[in-house]
Amino acid sequence: MSKPVLGAALSIKSIPAHRDWLLERQRDLEIQDFFRADLLDGDWRSAASEIKQMLSGHTGRLGIHGPFWGFKIDSHDPLIRKAVTKRLLQGLDAAEFLGATQMVIHSPFTTWDHNNLDLYPDNRGNLVERVKTTLAEVIARAETIGCEVVIENIEDKDPRDRVRLAKALESNKVRVSLDTGHANYAHISTGAPPVDYYVETAGDMLTHVHLQDTDGFADRHWAPGEGNIPWVAVFRALGRLTSNPRLILELRNHDDVRAGAAHLAALGLAE
Numbered sequence: 001m002s003k004p005v006l007g008a009a010l011s012i013k014s015i016p017a018h019r020d021w022l023l024e025r026q027r028d029l030e031i032q033d034f035f036r037a038d039l040l041d042g043d044w045r046s047a048a049s050e051i052k053q054m055l056s057g058h059t060g061r062l063g064i065h066g067p068f069w070g071f072k073i074d075s076h077d078p079l080i081r082k083a084v085t086k087r088l089l090q091g092l093d094a095a096e097f098l099g100a101t102q103m104v105i106h107s108p109f110t111t112w113d114h115n116n117l118d119l120y121p122d123n124r125g126n127l128v129e130r131v132k133t134t135l136a137e138v139i140a141r142a143e144t145i146g147c148e149v150v151i152e153n154i155e156d157k158d159p160r161d162r163v164r165l166a167k168a169l170e171s172n173k174v175r176v177s178l179d180t181g182h183a184n185y186a187h188i189s190t191g192a193p194p195v196d197y198y199v200e201t202a203g204d205m206l207t208h209v210h211l212q213d214t215d216g217f218a219d220r221h222w223a224p225g226e227g228n229i230p231w232v233a234v235f236r237a238l239g240r241l242t243s244n245p246r247l248i249l250e251l252r253n254h255d256d257v258r259a260g261a262a263h264l265a266a267l268g269l270a271e
Contacts, residue, residue, distance in 0.1 A: 004270045006211070006248075006270050007027040008022070008028075008029060009251075010030070010031065011032045011254070012031075014255075015055070016054060018254070021258060022055075022060065023058055026058065026060040028063070030063045031051060031063070031100070035066055035067045035069065036069075037067065037070075044090075045097060051098065061246055062101065064102075066088055066095075066104055067087040067090065067105075068106040072084075073106070073108050073134050074134070085137055088135070089138060091103055092141050095145070095147045096145045102207070104152050107153050107156050109156045109158075111186075111190050113161075114190075128168045131165060135169065139171045142174075143171060146173075148173050150175050150177035151165065151176050151177060152176075153177070153179055153198065155182075156183075157186050159193060159201040163201060175205050175206070175208070175243075176206055177208040177209065178198050178199060180211055180229055181212040181219055181220060181221060181222075181227075181229075182210075185216055185217070187216065188228075194230070195230070195234050196234050196236070196237040199234060199237035199238055199241070204243040206243055208245055208248065209238070209246065211247055211249050213229050214227045214228075215227050221250060223259050223260030224260045231264060232267065235269040249261060
């Protein structure tokens with residue numbers, strides 16, 4: 001059985017150092033520049049054009065991390081929702097220009113929600129409706145340009161919440177993402193299930209994974225092998241999927257990408 005091929009999350013500054021590694025197996029790539037508001041409001045096309053030149057010859061799947069700083073997709077405030085919609089549409093502009101087919105956005109669920117959302121019977125439904133309002137134009141645009149929007153766990157304590165939300169948005173261009181480090185933090189610090197449970201719960205709704213290691217205390221973004229995530233269990237669960245998720249090493253130090261990949265390869269889990 002063939003092993004999955006790892007990709008990476010890189011920026012305009014770090015792509016050149018890993019270009020040969022990306023092209024050697026036509027690895028998936030997630031570009032990490034276009035979540036910045038200053039870039040989206042500035043000359044982002046020049047940056048995107050430079051990235052396209054850097055990636056000449058790359059045929060792996062391409063994605064971007066969408067905007068997320070300073071907002072949530074379930075805001076109660078209509079003015080904030082309009083700003084969020086605008087930012088995410090800007091992200092899709094960049095994705096279309098680059099030819100990216102996936103954009104990562106952040107889950108709205110918090111630890112507070114886990115303990116308080118069910119205090120009132122309408123809370124969950126209202127949250128879904130606010131997200132639908134925020135994302136209506138975004139999803140329509142994503143469908144038009146063929147770019148999948150994937151919802152990444154942040155504080156999510158119950159892995160089912162994000163999956164239910166994605167399904168409620170009723171689009172084949174909305175799926176879920178898993179950040180292994182965020183899940184491990186939630187497991188160890190807040191009592192959430194282990195990381196592999198997040199994979200099992202998502203099933204084939206899972207089409208994107210951020211691979212990073214942590215100690216469960218903070219969002220470390222260490223290379224696999226530096227923390228305490230049980231990688232064998234995680235990849236065993238991933239191996240049961242048919243959705244072929246992009247497996248993206250998202251590390252604080254981009255220089256560690258190849259070391260992280262080598263660790264998982266040495267365990268016989270990936271290439």
